[in-house]
Amino acid sequence: MIIKGVKLQNIRSYIDESIEFPEGSTLLAGEIGSGKSSILLAIEFALFGITRGVVSGASLLRTGKKQGSVELHFRIQNKDVVIKRFLKRQEEDVRQDSGYIIVDGLKKEATPVELKSMVLELLGYPPQLLTKSKSLIYRYTVYTPQEEMKQILLEKSEYRVDTLRKVFQIDKYRRIRENTQIVLRAIKQQQNLVEGIVQDLKEKQEQLKQIKDGLKQAEQSLEQSEIKLKKAQTELRNKQEQIKKNERQIKELNQLKSNLEVEETKLRNKVSLIQRDGKEINQLEKETNDLLEKSEEIKVVETAKDEKRIQTELEKAQQEHEEVLKKQAELEKDIKQQEFIIKQEKKVVDDISSLKKCPVCRQDVTEEHVEHIKKSQENKIKAAEKLIQKSQFDLEYVKEVLTKTKEDVQRLREQHKKLIELRIMAKEKQNLQNLMHEKQKRMKSLEEEIKKLKQEVGSINTAKVEIHKRVEGYKNLEEEYEKLKEELEGLFVKEKEIAVVVTKIKTELFSKQENLKAVEEEVHKKLEAKKRLQKLKQIQNWLQELFINLMTVIEHHVMMRVYNEFNEILQQFFEVLVETEVMTIRIDEEFSPVIEQNGYEVDYEYLSGGEKTSIALAYRLALNKVINDLIENIKTKDLIILDEPTDGFSTQQLDKIRDVLDALNTKQTIIVSHESKIESFVENVIRVNKHEHTSTVT
Ligand SMILES: Nc1ncnc2c1ncn2[C@@H]1O[C@H](COP(=O)(O)OP(=O)(O)OP(=O)(O)O)[C@@H](O)[C@H]1O
Ligand SMILES: [Mg+2]
Known part of the structure; x- marks a missing residue:
């Protein structure tokens, strides 16, 4: 700087x-x-x-x-x-x-x-x-x-x-030592803690061994119980199969019984049919005999030709009779006509005798004219009286003929009636015979039916015998069923008992396994702790015996170096000054x-x-x-x-x-x-x- x-x-x-x-x-x-x-x-x-x-x-x-x-x-x-x-x-x-x-x-x-x-x-x-x-x-x-x-x-x-x-x-070495002491205290605490964990390791290992033995025993007893259970289950299944079979057979038996009933009903029907048919046959026999009697009573005559002839004769007689009747009517009519004419002519004579003037021409009627007219009128009356005489004569004759024709018609009619009655009787006989034939036919068919019914009865009886035989084969089925049921019940109870035992063993086993796991874990932890304890002891030893001393040595060395150098330099400057x-x-x-x-x-x-x-x-x-x-x-x-x-x-x-x-x-x-x-x-x-x-x- x-x-x-x-x-x-x-x-x-x-x-x-x-x-x-x-x-x-x-x-x-x-x-x-x-x-x-x-x-x-x-x-x-x-x-x-x-x-x-x-x-x-x-x-x-x-x-x-x-x-x-x-x-x-x-x-x-x-x-x-x-x-x-x-x-x-x-x-x-x-x-x-x-x-x-x-x-x-x-x-x-x-x-x-x-x-x-x-x-x-x-x-x-x-x-x-x-x-x-x-x-x-x-x-x-x-x-x-x-x-x-x-x-x-x-x-x-x-x-x-x-x-x-x-x-x-240099101070850091002291701090290191101080910190090391803190670490050592912490290690000691840890050690105490770990020692506490490790303390009962042996007992836990012994406990683990016991649990393992117990587990082995439980496993063996589970194995045995499971074998028993399997056996009981197989027995149970077999019994159930048997019961099922038995039930099937009972069902079949019931079916057979109901079949038998059906056959019985059929049989009863057939028998009653046979009886009914028998009765009908008897009735028919009686009726046929009656009919035979009746028909034998009727004598049959061949009347067809006579009937035709009499019919023709009757028709002819009737025709004749009618014609005579007609003639009679004509004659009576003629007489009445002539009588009327006479009456009219007589009136004209009367009227003319008293008539003075002509009503038409208003002229006076003359005597001659009156006489003339009287005469012509009397002629007309005479002619008419003559005609009446003739007609009355004819009428007498016609009446005679009429009596005869009437008798003819009467006679022929009776003859004809008789013939018709005969024909009807013949017809009736025929009818009786027909009826008889029909009854006989019916009888025959009834007999046929009876025969058939009897055959059917026979086969029904055969079927019944067959069914009976089979029913016989299923004898004691119900008793057997009840017995099987009882046995099944017993097996159920047995199986349940064994299953309860198995479950109990399994629960025990589970709790034993859980316990084993827990103890194993505990032992594992304790072993780990033991290892850790060894490690901690090593570290503690290393820190205590080596590291702290090493720090002291290093500190001393560093200090000495500083000291030596400082001393030397101080002396150098001091020498200068x-x-x-x-x-x-x-x-x-x-x-x-x-x-x-x-x-x-x-x-x-x-x-x-x-x-x-x-x-x-x-x-x-x-x-x-x-x-x-x-x-x-x-x-x-x-x-x-x-x-x-x-x-x-x-x-x-x-x-x-x-x-x-x-x-x-x-x-x-x-x-x-x-x-x-x-x-x-x-x-x-x-x-x-x-x-x-x-x-x-x-
Ligand atoms: N806060 C301040 N405000 C104003 N002046 C101050 C303050 N503090 C100190 N002084 C002054 O400042 C001046 C300079 O001080 P300084 O210590 O620098 O002096 P110097 O030159 O080092 O003297 P010496 O040779 O005695 O050490 C002094 O007169 C001192 O009293
Ligand atoms: Mg100064």
Whole structure:
């Protein structure tokens, strides 16, 4: 790290000032209180911010000002870095505000803590220093404030040793030991815990063995019971089969019985049919006999020709008779006609006798005319009377004929009637015979039917016998069925009992297996625990016997190295600064300087001011070199700032500073001194002046 420059605004005696630092050795020269140390404090503030109890905001911000800032420019690891921090007055307190950092032109706003973290990284300081109030590495290597130079030596030795242990990171070995003890305690606890687990391992193993034996027994008894169960199940199945067969047979038997009933019914029907037919035959026989009798009673005469002849005769007689009747009517009519005519003629005679005038021509009727007419009329009457006489004669004859024809017709009619009756009787006989034939035919068919029915009865009886035979074959079926059922019931009970036993054994087996699993797991865990216990014991042993001791040894070695190197370097610087013939120096194990003068150990307190300063400077420079040498990553090895390192030096001693600077051979050295003699030892001088409470730099 090389500081390029710093800008101060309202920092202590400064209002607004920029100071540039060249490489090589630079002296900050100025009167007492001119503002030299302020620049160095500002640089530390720019890097690490305010640190409680070390650099306060109030000590930095210029009195009467509300805010101030420091802007530091430096180069580190080929990077140009600018870092700016701000201070703000708030009521009675002064606080730091957020600032920024620019690395190779890349600007980053950041809080004070973030800035510190980034600076630690850039400087290669251990990041754990972030929370520490003092940046010890910086203070022991780069810059120790003026007043603190001697303070290091005056501090209590434990504190110094403790600080150095921290700086050299030796402290970690103690922490490792402490942590190891914590780990060991934890291991012990674990061990106790694990021992508790392992304690009853043997008993558990014995228990496991017993469980296994019990399990084996249970398995054997399960096997046996399962064989029994299988057997019982087979028996049960067989019985069920038998019952099924039996049931089938019973069904068949019932079918046979119902068939038998059907046959019986059929038989009864047939028998009743036979009886009915027999009765009908008897009836028919009787009827046939009756009919035979009746028909034999009827004598049959051949009448057909006679009937025809008589019929013809009858028709002829009737015709004749009718014609005679007609003749009689005609004659009677004729008589009546003639009688009417006579009556009419007689009336005409009467009328004419009394008639004087003609009604038509109104002329008087003459006697002659009356007589003439009377005569003609009497002639007409005589003719009529003659005709009547003749007709009456004829009528007498006709009447005689009529009697005869009437008798003929009567006789012929009776004859004809008789013949018809005969014909009807013949017909009736025929009918009777026909009926008889039909009855005989019916009888024959009934006989046929009876014959057939009897045949059927025969076959029904045969079937019945057959059925009976089969039914006989199924005798005792129901009894057998009941017996089988009873046996099945027994088998069911037996099977159930065995199944219950099997289930019980299985449940037991399951719980035994579960138990086995649990105990096995437990034993497994305990065995694991045993292994773990061994491992823990090994670790414990290793930590206790080896690791802690190793840490002590390493710590001792590291410490010895630091001690040796420190001692050597301290002596080197001491030799440069002090006459070794007069005084020698070494450090004890607590890094306290042991000074011998004239063969006697002398207390630091008793030394002169110049001697104290020399020893403090030598110690301070040795510290710088040892830390820089031993802590590899530190990036501030190129820079050392010394604030008034020569307090109380004689002029002669001041010359030694030149040798010291040569011995340091640092790239950049900043020395603060009011000793003008130093100016000739350095390459650059920066003058600090204060005028009217304000510092300026030239
Ligand atoms: N907060 C502040 N505001 C203003 N001035 C301050 C403040 N703090 C300190 N001063 C003054 O600033 C001046 C410079 O102090 P500084 O410590 O820088 O002096 P110096 O040059 O190092 O002196 P010396 O040679 O005695 O060490 C002193 O007069 C001091 O009293
Ligand atoms: Mg000072």
